[in-house]
Amino acid sequence: MTSRPRIRIGVIGFGWMGQAHTRSYLRIPTLFPERSYDPELVMISDASAERIEQAVESFGFPHGSLDWNDVIANDDIDVVCICAPNMLHEPIAVAAAEAGKHVFCEKPVGGVPAQTVRIEAASRAAGVTTGVGYNYRWAPMVQYAKQLIEAGELGEITNYRGRFFSMYGADPMGLLSWRFMLGEAGHGVSTDILSHSVDLAHMLVGGIERVVGTGHTFIPERPLPKPGGTHYDRGEPGDPTGAVENEDYFGAMVVFDSGARGVFESSRSIVGPESQCAFEVYGTKGSLKWNLETMNELQLFLSSDAARGYTTVYAGDRYPYHGHFVPGDANAIGYEDLKVIEDFEFLSSVAADRQHQPGFAEAIDYVSVQDALLRSWESEKWETVSRLAPR
Numbered sequence: 001m002t003s004r005p006r007i008r009i010g011v012i013g014f015g016w017m018g019q020a021h022t023r024s025y026l027r028i029p030t031l032f033p034e035r036s037y038d039p040e041l042v043m044i045s046d047a048s049a050e051r052i053e054q055a056v057e058s059f060g061f062p063h064g065s066l067d068w069n070d071v072i073a074n075d076d077i078d079v080v081c082i083c084a085p086n087m088l089h090e091p092i093a094v095a096a097a098e099a100g101k102h103v104f105c106e107k108p109v110g111g112v113p114a115q116t117v118r119i120e121a122a123s124r125a126a127g128v129t130t131g132v133g134y135n136y137r138w139a140p141m142v143q144y145a146k147q148l149i150e151a152g153e154l155g156e157i158t159n160y161r162g163r164f165f166s167m168y169g170a171d172p173m174g175l176l177s178w179r180f181m182l183g184e185a186g187h188g189v190s191t192d193i194l195s196h197s198v199d200l201a202h203m204l205v206g207g208i209e210r211v212v213g214t215g216h217t218f219i220p221e222r223p224l225p226k227p228g229g230t231h232y233d234r235g236e237p238g239d240p241t242g243a244v245e246n247e248d249y250f251g252a253m254v255v256f257d258s259g260a261r262g263v264f265e266s267s268r269s270i271v272g273p274e275s276q277c278a279f280e281v282y283g284t285k286g287s288l289k290w291n292l293e294t295m296n297e298l299q300l301f302l303s304s305d306a307a308r309g310y311t312t313v314y315a316g317d318r319y320p321y322h323g324h325f326v327p328g329d330a331n332a333i334g335y336e337d338l339k340v341i342e343d344f345e346f347l348s349s350v351a352a353d354r355q356h357q358p359g360f361a362e363a364i365d366y367v368s369v370q371d372a373l374l375r376s377w378e379s380e381k382w383e384t385v386s387r388l389a390p391r
């Protein structure tokens with residue numbers, strides 16, 4: 001029997017993401033036999049006693065605490081995985097890094113750019129390995145798109161279209177969860193789902209030099225939340241309401257460092273699209289399109305085979321990571337499988353004692369663009385992207 005060093009993990013926040021990461025840690029040994037470590041669940045923290053109970057009873061954490069400081073103070077923890085609301089990322093991530101723990105933080109790593117800057121500075125000073133939850137990078141068809149672009153199959157990239165259209169705030173009866181509040185989420189979609197779109201563009205096309213953009217809040221009031229609910233829960237007409245404090249929509253035009261042009265749109269209150277994290281990449285010799293709603297497919301057009309038009313490429317075990325989950329062609333994988341790949345890769349970086357990508361340096365890449373976008377919304381002019389921390 002192979003004996004592997006253990007990587008001991010504490011998870012903070014046991015909602016959607018905390019549970020998804022925990023399931024990933026449990027699945028890594030069954031899916032990645034080549035791993036050089038074994039993940040071990042050590043401690044869970046959540047503000048809700050019921051969620052701690054669920055984590056202990058059903059997921060196998062031996063300990064839980066209502067106070068996240070107990071995770072930081074625990075000497076038997078190597079990695080802290082932060083899945084609490086955005087504005088809590090800073091105190092937790094800074095304390096974890098200062099305690100010498102490796103830190104995985106869900107995107108966007110802080111609710112406003114200044115927080116991301118402070119988190120990245122603290123983790124760089126501490127010399128710990130960092131990771132960020134830009135999980136769409138890991139989809140096999142997105143990895144294949146990256147390979148095609150890097151191999152020059154699309155020629156020189158001329159323009160890029162990125163969007164993240166989500167329905168989660170489309171119903172005006174959707175509750176005023178933490179995501180709609182400045183003090184808990186920070187900014188709206190520019191902090192939340194737009195970060196995924198721009199991160200994918202950074203990975204596929206490279207840095208962004210200048211931007212012009214604008215935001216808007218379409219649904220200014222929502223029913224007040226109920227304890228223990230999720231951000232998919234609904235209120236009833238006549239329920240007491242409160243004000244939405246951040247933007248529902250952000251749209252932007254950009255110029256990449258390469259000279260390529262791009263457009264981005266994100267909305268959380270759109271009717272029709274359900275979880276459309278999507279991109280189109282156009283080059284001088286071809287183009288490709290990907291959409292999370294059909295994440296096991298890539299649309300590919302190559303001018304060398306123009307008569308065929310766009311071709312649908314189905315994900316299968318000949319593409320990166322896919323065969324870890326299912327063998328053969330066109331047997332689909334799902335959303336949480338991307339989290340497993342993400343956690344496998346992050347823990348592999350921890351085990352190898354190397355910096356990880358995407359880590360907090362890549363979180364800075366995004367918030368530097370976000371900072372320019374927010375300035376542009378205010379000035380109504382093009383703004384230059386200045387990197388908010390040294391590389």
Ligand SMILES: NC(=O)c1ccc[n+]([C@@H]2O[C@H](COP(=O)([O-])OP(=O)(O)OC[C@H]3O[C@@H](n4cnc5c(N)ncnc54)[C@H](O)[C@@H]3O)[C@@H](O)[C@H]2O)c1
Nearest residue numbers: 013014015016017045046047048083084085086106107133
């Ligand atoms: N990568 C992705 O695709 C993705 C998807 C969803 C959310 N996220 C990110 O993950 C993070 C969490 O989002 P979620 O959807 O899981 O939210 P959620 O509301 O489902 O869960 C948040 C959890 O944090 C807990 N919490 C609140 N205050 C706490 C405290 N002081 N100490 C410990 N726990 C506390 C809440 O009780 C809740 O269980 C956010 O930063 C969000 O942006 C990323």
